[in-house]
Amino acid sequence: MLAPYLRLRNYRSAWLRGGFTAEDLALGGSNRLIDALFAWGSPDRIAARLTEHRQAGADHVAVQVVTDAPGTFARQAWRDLAPELVTA
Structure with a gap:
């Protein structure tokens, strides 16, 4: 579900400005990113x-x-x- 957004520059830029790192955005997203973006x-x-x-x-x-x-x-x-x- 998240994979297409991880390729979009505007989303990546917003997440990086929001305190996430390039590592958070790699390989399908880190646990930290997933926990921040999804209520599960x-x-x-x-x-x-x-x-x-x-x-x-x-x-x-x-x-x-x-x-x-x-x-x-x-x-x-x-x-x-x-x-x-x-x-x-």
Whole structure:
């Protein structure tokens, strides 16, 4: 999911200005980069991360379910996540 963005100069530049290093952007992205860019884990953990964004001042947060099966609609993952998003 992240690979195409790692090749784009504007994204790379923004991440480098934001404190990431060239090593963070290499080989598919470091754990530090992934953890900063993605809310992952259980639905309640994801909801807590989205709440952090809103408390930090975000007035909207885009949510996209990413799975290990690219190109498929993650219906069950959305169903699991939906109740948490209502309260996030």
